[in-house]
Structures are given as structure tokens and as C-alpha cells.
Amino acid sequence: MHFRNLSLVSLVLVSSFSLTAQAAEDWAKIEQAAKGQTVYFNAWGGGENINQYIDWAAEQAQQRYAITVKHVKITDAAEVVKRIQTEQQAGRTSDGSVDLIWVNGENFSTLKRGQLLYGPWAEQLPNWVNVDTKKPVQQDFSESTDGLEAPWGTAQLTFIADRNKLATPPDSATALLKFAQENPGRVTYPKPPSFHGTTFLKQLLLDLSTDSAALSKPVDTEQFTKLTQPLWAYLDELHKVAWQQGKSFPASDAEMHQKLADGELLISLSFNPNEAASLVAAKRLPESAYSFGFKKGTIGNVHFLAIPFNAKAKEAAQVFANFLLSPEAQAHKADLKVWGDPSVLLANKLPQQAANPSVLPADVPTLAEPHASWVEALEKEWIKRYGS
Amino acid sequence: MRCLSLANTNSQSVDRGLSFIAWLGVLLILGLPLLGLIPIFMVGLQAKAWQLLWSDPQFLPALKLTLFSAGISTLWSLILACALVFLFYPSKTWQRLQQQLPIFLAIPHAAFAIGLVFLLAPSGWLVRLVSPLFAWTAPPTWLTTTQDPYALSLSLALTLKETWFLLWVMTGLISQEWLVKQSLIAKSLGYSAWQAGWQILFPQVLKSLAWPLLAVFAYGLSVVDMALILGPSTPPSLAVLAWQWFADPDPIQQLKAQVLALVLVGLLVLGAGGAYLAYKFLTALWSKPSGRRQRTSVIRFLSPWFSYLLTLPFWLSLGLLLLWSLADSWFFPQIVPSRLGFATWQQAELEPLLMTLWIATCSVLISLPLALLWLEWGKQRQAYLYLPLIIPALPFTAAQYQLALLLKLEGSLSAVIWSHLAWVLPYILLVLTGAYQRLDTRYLLTAKTLGYNTWQACLYIKWPLLLRPIMAAAAVGFAVSVAQYLPTAFIGGGRIETVTTEAVSLSSGGNRATLAVQAVLQALLPLFAFMTATSLSRWYARQHPGLN
Numbered sequence: 001m002h003f004r005n006l007s008l009v010s011l012v013l014v015s016s017f018s019l020t021a022q023a024a025e026d027w028a029k030i031e032q033a034a035k036g037q038t039v040y041f042n043a044w045g046g047g048e049n050i051n052q053y054i055d056w057a058a059e060q061a062q063q064r065y066a067i068t069v070k071h072v073k074i075t076d077a078a079e080v081v082k083r084i085q086t087e088q089q090a091g092r093t094s095d096g097s098v099d100l101i102w103v104n105g106e107n108f109s110t111l112k113r114g115q116l117l118y119g120p121w122a123e124q125l126p127n128w129v130n131v132d133t134k135k136p137v138q139q140d141f142s143e144s145t146d147g148l149e150a151p152w153g154t155a156q157l158t159f160i161a162d163r164n165k166l167a168t169p170p171d172s173a174t175a176l177l178k179f180a181q182e183n184p185g186r187v188t189y190p191k192p193p194s195f196h197g198t199t200f201l202k203q204l205l206l207d208l209s210t211d212s213a214a215l216s217k218p219v220d221t222e223q224f225t226k227l228t229q230p231l232w233a234y235l236d237e238l239h240k241v242a243w244q245q246g247k248s249f250p251a252s253d254a255e256m257h258q259k260l261a262d263g264e265l266l267i268s269l270s271f272n273p274n275e276a277a278s279l280v281a282a283k284r285l286p287e288s289a290y291s292f293g294f295k296k297g298t299i300g301n302v303h304f305l306a307i308p309f310n311a312k313a314k315e316a317a318q319v320f321a322n323f324l325l326s327p328e329a330q331a332h333k334a335d336l337k338v339w340g341d342p343s344v345l346l347a348n349k350l351p352q353q354a355a356n357p358s359v360l361p362a363d364v365p366t367l368a369e370p371h372a373s374w375v376e377a378l379e380k381e382w383i384k385r386y387g388s
Numbered sequence: 389m390r391c392l393s394l395a396n397t398n399s400q401s402v403d404r405g406l407s408f409i410a411w412l413g414v415l416l417i418l419g420l421p422l423l424g425l426i427p428i429f430m431v432g433l434q435a436k437a438w439q440l441l442w443s444d445p446q447f448l449p450a451l452k453l454t455l456f457s458a459g460i461s462t463l464w465s466l467i468l469a470c471a472l473v474f475l476f477y478p479s480k481t482w483q484r485l486q487q488q489l490p491i492f493l494a495i496p497h498a499a500f501a502i503g504l505v506f507l508l509a510p511s512g513w514l515v516r517l518v519s520p521l522f523a524w525t526a527p528p529t530w531l532t533t534t535q536d537p538y539a540l541s542l543s544l545a546l547t548l549k550e551t552w553f554l555l556w557v558m559t560g561l562i563s564q565e566w567l568v569k570q571s572l573i574a575k576s577l578g579y580s581a582w583q584a585g586w587q588i589l590f591p592q593v594l595k596s597l598a599w600p601l602l603a604v605f606a607y608g609l610s611v612v613d614m615a616l617i618l619g620p621s622t623p624p625s626l627a628v629l630a631w632q633w634f635a636d637p638d639p640i641q642q643l644k645a646q647v648l649a650l651v652l653v654g655l656l657v658l659g660a661g662g663a664y665l666a667y668k669f670l671t672a673l674w675s676k677p678s679g680r681r682q683r684t685s686v687i688r689f690l691s692p693w694f695s696y697l698l699t700l701p702f703w704l705s706l707g708l709l710l711l712w713s714l715a716d717s718w719f720f721p722q723i724v725p726s727r728l729g730f731a732t733w734q735q736a737e738l739e740p741l742l743m744t745l746w747i748a749t750c751s752v753l754i755s756l757p758l759a760l761l762w763l764e765w766g767k768q769r770q771a772y773l774y775l776p777l778i779i780p781a782l783p784f785t786a787a788q789y790q791l792a793l794l795l796k797l798e799g800s801l802s803a804v805i806w807s808h809l810a811w812v813l814p815y816i817l818l819v820l821t822g823a824y825q826r827l828d829t830r831y832l833l834t835a836k837t838l839g840y841n842t843w844q845a846c847l848y849i850k851w852p853l854l855l856r857p858i859m860a861a862a863a864v865g866f867a868v869s870v871a872q873y874l875p876t877a878f879i880g881g882g883r884i885e886t887v888t889t890e891a892v893s894l895s896s897g898g899n900r901a902t903l904a905v906q907a908v909l910q911a912l913l914p915l916f917a918f919m920t921a922t923s924l925s926r927w928y929a930r931q932h933p934g935l936n
Contacts, residue, residue: 046893048899072881072882073885073889073890073893074893075892076635078635078636078637079635080882081637082634082635082637083881085637086789087793090793090794092796095796097798097881097883184529186526186529247532247537247622248532248535248536248537248620248621249621251616258900259511261720262526262527262719262720263525263527263720263721264511264526264720282899283716284717284899286719383445384445387445387446388445388446388450388622
């Protein structure tokens with residue numbers, strides 16, 4: 001009996017050991033195959049700090065793994081999704097032009113549904129053990145990731161203002177409207193369907209709606225009309241007193257920051273809790289700039305890395321993604337002087353950062369993204385109502 | 389006798405060979421993408437696609453906007469360019485304008501638009517300049533100067549930019565002897581230069597301006613980069629809508645984009661038809677002049693200001709681009725940056741600059757010889773060569789991309805250069821054709837009588853005589869290549885970075901200093917090309933006195 005138990009235990013031990021040994025061996029094979037490969041990393045190229053971080057990571061990958069990483073600076077991940085689709089239609093099942101793509105939400109769900117992704121691979125990465133799985137790293141806008149994409153960073157909607165011009169920030173959608181009415185022409189948001197514009201709409205919807213459970217399910221027409229009614233009523237009021245009377249909108253969050261710096265706007269917004277601190281460091285916002293959120297919380301999510309089905313350098317793409325998930329790379333990324341993008345790793349894997357007055361206070365709760373299908377419905381309705 | 393006929397067959401086979409090269413080149417560059425357009429235009433047969441487009445709430449307002457901005461900017465740039473000629477040709481002011489002309493032509497549209505935003509925006513330099521008078525500490529909220537809902541700022545920018553393009557075209561036209569004689573006669577009969585210009589010269593040059601005007605109108609219809617920077621967004625112009633829909637993975641949006649591309653072509657045909665009717669109407673109207681001599685004292689009084697009104701925006705925009713590229717921190721309402729520094733320049737990436745230089749040089753080195761071969765051995769008058777200047781850039785680029793995909797060439801440098809040729813070659817031809825046809829044919833005839841075959845006559849006589857327009861065409865080709873955004877982004881698969889793609893991707897990022905650096909680089913490259921072209925032809929003229 002004892003003997004049998006022992007043998008069972010040892011069997012389990014041995015098999016689990018051999019499993020990890022097997023995994024290590026597999027990974028060594030991937031690393032070996034990755035040597036000399038070139039990864040075309042398609043990632044948004046509009047932020048210098050991000051570009052510089054990617055340059056740094058590319059140098060590290062070259063030194064450590066003999067991998068060449070080329071940053072393909074794109075303006076919109078949807079364009080890359082389109083390119084991958086075109087390649088599939090043209091019968092290009094190997095040697096695709098994209099090896100790794102920075103993606104989430106709608107674009108991920110398009111890629112996943114079109115079976116345009118390689119994998120699962122993400123949860124087999126050696127650095128997966130460092131990932132904080134309490135964060136929504138396995139759900140992307142209510143769509144299960146299924147190991148088809150590896151988390152890279154987290155984000156949370158953050159409002160930015162100048163303390164010298166706005167001492168007590170509005171802490172809800174209603175307070176924001178009141179503030180806009182008191183300061184006509186100084187509040188606006190990026191034009192949907194830009195990413196930040198749509199996120200702002202979702203934020204308002206979450207803040208104004210009474211039934212947040214319905215929002216995490218796929219959208220249906222009846223629900224949509226009912227649930228979004230308060231949102232459109234709100235926007236009708238807001239646009240009356242918004243920047244340019246709501247007849248035109250900034251194109252991006254970056255344009256909002258510039259207008260905040262110019263004094264044209266009193267509130268800007270970002271999807272990076274550390275953005276204001278980074279902008280102050282870059283002298284693009286005055287030192288009195290600070291971040292705030294709503295009392296009920298602001299919308300947050302995780303952004304990911306995925307490998308297309310026809311990628312040429314699948315091995316090198318995984319090795320690079322694994323490096324980007326390492327505590328060292330994640331800590332460097334979170335550094336405000338570098339990029340300031342919050343990490344997806346467990347807190348105990350990372351060095352502590354000094355408190356900075358410009359970053360979003362930690363006590364602002366994170367609200368989950370509505371289901372990905374809401375994005376298109378909201379954007380369509382917005383364009384119908386205010387797009388022309 | 390035998391010897392002569394042998395030489396004759398020999399020269400004929402040379403001619404045939406050169407003609408073959410010319411045709412092959414043109415087919416590869418323009419014919420292939422035009423074939424690739426067919427499937428895109430087949431979409432126009434689907435009623436469903438039209439319904440989709442029609443039911444989009446943005447379509448009609450965007451249509452109005454686009455027609456307005458493209459139409460008004462074409463009309464005004466024609467009027468302004470003519471006014472410049474009739475007021476100042478030939479005078480000291482005219483010479484000054486001619487000296488500045490290459491610079492204004494060379495500045496890419498995107499860079500100029502960015503500079504204009506720095507100048508005109510509610511937080512721009514003009515508002516900063518006057519803000520102490522009104523004690524503004526923040527930009528006034530009632531001011532809508534850029535991205536206005538009526539596309540006025542976009543129209544203004546297009547007008548200013550295209551005026552110089554038309555002026556440049558007209559410079560070649562008005563120096564013709566018969567026009568100079570006619571205006572001399574008109575003046576001796578007591579007409580002012582202004583009245584003679586509009587009543588005698590204008591109807592005659594208008595015919596030669598038809599193609600350039602159509603190109604200006606087509607550009608206004610299909611411009612994307614400038615419209616993104618200066619145009620409205622609710623709704624945007626049709627070209628921007630098409631661009632956004634083409635980039636959308638949703639097949640329905642794709643369909644809409646393709647029909648929209650067709651609509652743009654339809655608008656062009658409509659515009660051309662309308663312009664032709666207007667031309668007929670005007671010539672009928674002008675066929676019986678009253679003979680009254682108009683007084684022009686007011687115009688003469690205003691004219692010195694007029695030239696500054698057209699040149700100043702360029703100099704201020706360029707100056708602001710430079711200043712912003714050197715600004716370390718510059719908040720409203722400061723008129724000049726609080727700190728200047730080279731930090732942004734030091735961090736600037738130079739790879740895109742070198743890449744742009746390389747692509748543009750290759751494009752010119754291929755297009756220029758091909759254009760010369762075509763003019764001599766191909767067919768001189770072929771309207772379809774100018775189609776890329778007239779078909780909206782989007783569907784054309786999409787066709788090029790499909791071809792590159794088929795040949796597995798997307799993302800390669802050679803494919804990007806090939807895609808640029810579709811615009812560089814027509815522009816070079818556009819510049820060269822006029823001068824080529826104007827050249828006295830007796831030179832060539834004499835050379836041939838004296839024993840040169842066509843190739844030799846061209847090489848030793850014709851092309852050296854045409855060196856100035858050839859150099860100008862090369863510079864224009866270079867500038868055209870530098871400014872290409874869509875083909876570089878599409879066919880390059882994002883892998884080929886030029887200063888233009890850098891500037892556009894940074895324009896969504898918002899750091900004005902970095903943006904300014906790329907815009908300055910984008911403006912400097914063609915400027916450098918024009919300067920090289922001018923100094924080369926000057927140098928050649930000094931070596932060969934008697935040439936002009």
C-alpha cells in the first residue's frame with residue numbers, strides 16, 4: 001500500500017518533471033530556430049516614447065537571441081488586419097508580411113474569427129508564470145484569448161487636467177457635463193470611431209447605465225436602443241457646450257493633449273494612467289498637469305501581442321514576445337522616463353516605483369470593457385447622429 | 389548606295405528597339421495597374437454597393453464638401469495665377485516671384501498644411517500674435533480657423549498651393565512669342581496689361597491649361613494627407629472617407645470604398661464636362677469685346693500687397709515649421725518658444741530621409757530616360773498616360789497593391805519604386821511635353837540632313853537644347869516621389885519608411901516638435917532637388933553660351 005502510494009507520488013513527480021523538461025526542451029528548440037530570423041513587428045508608430053522602447057527591445061533581442069526586430073510603424077491596427085485578410089484571400093499561407101502584431105479588442109476578435117492567428121502559444125511562454133492572471137489577460141473585450149495572444153500591458157481610461165486651471169475635477173459623467181456647461185467650448189473628446197473616442201463613449205455608457213450586465217453580452221437592437229438612450233441624451237447636451245459646439249472633434253488623444261497644453265481645452269484623456277507624467281517629463285504638458293478618474297471607476301483593459309497564421313518568423317516572434325513579458329522588459333516599459341505603460345506581471349516580480357503626482361491615483365476602480373460587439377454598434381450610431 | 393540603305397535599316401532597327409523599350413516601360417508602369425483597376429470598377433455594377441453608399445449618412449454632406457473644396461480651389465488658383473501673370477509680367481516683382489516659385493512648388497502638400505496649422509489654428513501663431521491686444525490667456529473658443537466644417541481652410545491651403553503650380557505652367561506658356569506680340573499690340577492700342585491679359589491672353593492660354601487644371605481638380609478631389617490635417621471630420625471629405633473605408637476590415641466598408649472611388653472618378657468627369665461648357669460659354673461671350681478701355685488704378689494700387697498675400701503664408705509656414713522643430717517648450721500664448729534647442733533634431737531618425745532620397749532618385753533615373761524615349765519613339769499625345777494624375781490615388785494604389793501581392797513583391801523596395809513611377813512618369817511627361825513640342829523642328833531636321841540618325845540627333849542636339857526643361861522635369865519627378873504617401877504605405881506594407889510616411893504617422897501622435905522636424909525634412913528634400921536642377925542647368929548654360 002505504502003509502496004503503491006509512493007510509486008504513484010513518484011510517478012506524478014517524474015511525469016510533471018518530464019513535462020517541464022519537455023517544455024524546456026521545446027522552448028530551447030524554438031529559441032534555436034529563432035536565431036537569425038527577422039520579426040516584422042507591426043505596432044502603432046505615433047508615440048515616440050513607444051517607438052524608442054521598441055527600439056530598445058529590438059536591440060536586446062538582437063544581442064540576446066540573435067533576432068532582428070523591425071518595427072513597422074502603423075497608424076491603425078485595422079489596416080494590418082486588412083492586410084492579413086488580403087494575404088489570406090491571395091492564398092499567401094506562408095511568408096506573410098506580418099510576424100507580430102500589437103492588437104486587442106475588435107481587431108483581435110476579427111483575426112480570431114477569421115482564423116487568421118497562429119497558436120495557441122501564449123501560455124506556453126516561459127515567462128507566462130510571471131503574469132498576473134487576476135488581470136483580464138485571458139479575456140479580450142469579453143472574447144476569450146485562448147492562448148492566441150500574449151498580454152503586453154494594461155491600460156485604464158484616465159482624464160488629464162492642469163491643476164492651475166482646474167482644481168477639483170468632475171468625478172462622474174453628470175459632473176463632467178456640469179463642468180462643460182460652466183466652461184463652454186473647453187471640453188470635448190476624440191472623434192469616434194477613433195480608439196479613444198469610442199472608449200470615451202463606452203465610459204459614459206457604463207457611467208450612465210443602470211444595467212451593466214447587459215453590456216457584457218453581445219449587443220442586440222432592442223437592448224441597444226434602450227440602454228444607449230441616456231448616452232445620446234447626454235451627448236446632445238454636451239455637444240451644445242463642447243469645443244467648436246460639437247461640430248468638430250480632435251482626431252486623437254494626442255491632439256487633445258496638444259489642445260490642453262495650448263489652453264484650448266481644459267480636460268484631455270488618455271488610455272495610459274501614466275501618460276500625464278510622461279508628457280510632463282517630455283515638456284509637452286506643464287508641470288501642474290495631473291490625472292483623475294470617475295468615482296465609480298474608469299474603463300480598463302489589456303493590450304496584447306499576436307502572431308498571424310502566415311507569419312514567416314513564428315519562432316522569433318514567440319521569443320521576442322517572451323522577452324517583452326520578462327520582468328526586466330516590463331519594468332523598463334513601466335518606467336515613466338521610458339514609456340510608462342503599466343505591467344501585466346505580478347507586483348512582486350517588479351521593482352517598486354516612486355509615487356508621482358501626475359499618474360492616475362491607484363484607488364480609481366477599473367471597469368470591464370463591454371462586449372466587443374458594442375464597439376461597432378456605438379460607432380455606427382454615433383456617426384449616424386453626429387458624423388455629418 | 390548600298391552603304392546608305394544599310395545605314396538606313398540599321399537606324400530603323402535602333403528606332404524600333406527604342407520604341408519597344410518605351411512601350412514596354414509605359415505598359416509595366418501604367419498599363420498593369422490600369423488592368424488591375426478593372427475588378428475594382430466592376431463593383432460599380434452592383435446595385436447593393438450603391439445602396440450601401442447612398443444610405444451612409446456621411447455621403448451626401450461629404451460629397452458637397454468635396455465638390456466645394458476641389459471646385460473652389462481650382463477656380464481660385466486659376467484666377468490668382470492669371471492675376472499674378474497679368475499684373476506682374478514682365479516686371480521686377482515677376483522676377484522675384486519666379487525666384488520663389490521653385491520653393492513654393494517644392495514644399496510638399498503635407499508639410500505646407502502642417503505649417504498652415506501652426507500659423508492659423510485657434511492656438512496658432514497669428515492668434516498668439518494678437519492675443520496681448522485682447523488679453524487672451526487661452527485661445528478664443530469662438531474661433532474656428534482650421535478643420536472648419538465648411539472646409540474653408542482646406543480650400544485655402546489647396547488654392548495657395550495650386551496657384552503656384554498653375555503659375556509655373558503659365559510661365560512656360562506666356563513666354564511664347566505670339567502671346568508677347570499680341571499683348572504688345574493690345575497695349576499699343578491703349579489697353580492696360582490687366583485688361584489685355586483677361587480679354588486677350590486668358591481665352592487663349594485656357595486651352596493649354598486644360599490638362600493642368602484637370603490635374604488640380606483631381607488632386608483636390610482625392611487629396612488625403614492635407615484633408616486629414618486641415619479638413620473637417622464630421623463628415624470628412626470623400627477621399628478621406630474612402631481611405632478610412634479601404635482600411636476597414638469589414639467587407640461592407642470595403643465595398644463602399646470601392647464605389648466611392650468610382651464616384652470620385654465620376655465627379656472628375658462631371659467637373660471636366662462642366663468646365664468645358666463654361667469655357668464654350670465664356671468664349672462665346674468674349675467673341676464680341678466692347679472695346680472699352682477699363683481703368684485700373686485701384687488694381688495698380690492694390691497689386692504690391694497682392695503678391696505678398698500669396699507669398700507670405702508660405703514663408704510664415706516654413707518659418708514656423710523651423711521654429712517648432714527647434715522649440716524645447718512652447719505653450720500658449722508665447723509668440724516665440726521659451727527655450728530653443730537641437731534636442732528634437734538630435735533624436736530625429738535619419739533612416740527615413742535616406743530611404744526617401746534613394747526611392748526618389750531611382751524613380752527619376754528610371755522615369756526621365758523613359759519619358760524622353762516615349763516622347764521621341766512612343767506616341768506623343770496619349771491621354772491615358774495622365775490617368776494616374778486624374779484617377780483618385782486610392783483605387784489606383786489598391787490595384788497596384790493587388791499586383792504586388794500576386795507577384796509576392798509587396799514590402800520590397802523595388803515594388804515601392806515601381807508604384808511611385810505611376811505618378812513620377814506622368815508628371816515628368818507633363819513638364820516635358822510642352823517644351824518638347826515647342827522646340828523648333830528645324831534643328832532636328834538639319835541634324836538629320838547632315839547625317840545623324842534620330843538617336844544621334846536627340847543625343848547631341850535635341851536633348852542638350854532641352855536641358856533646362858529636362859532638369860526641371862527631373863526635379864518635379866523627385867518632388868512627386870518624395871510626397872507620395874498612399875503607395876508607399878500600401879505597397880511598402882509599412883516596411884518602407886519615408887519622411888512622408890513618418891510625418892503622417894507622427895501627425896496622429898501630436899508632438900509638434902518631432903512633427904515639425906519631419907515636415908522640415910520633407911520640404912527640404914525637393915527643395916534640394918530644385919536647387920540642384922537650377923544650378924546644373926545654369927552651369928551648363930555657362931559652358932555653352934548661346935543656349936537659353
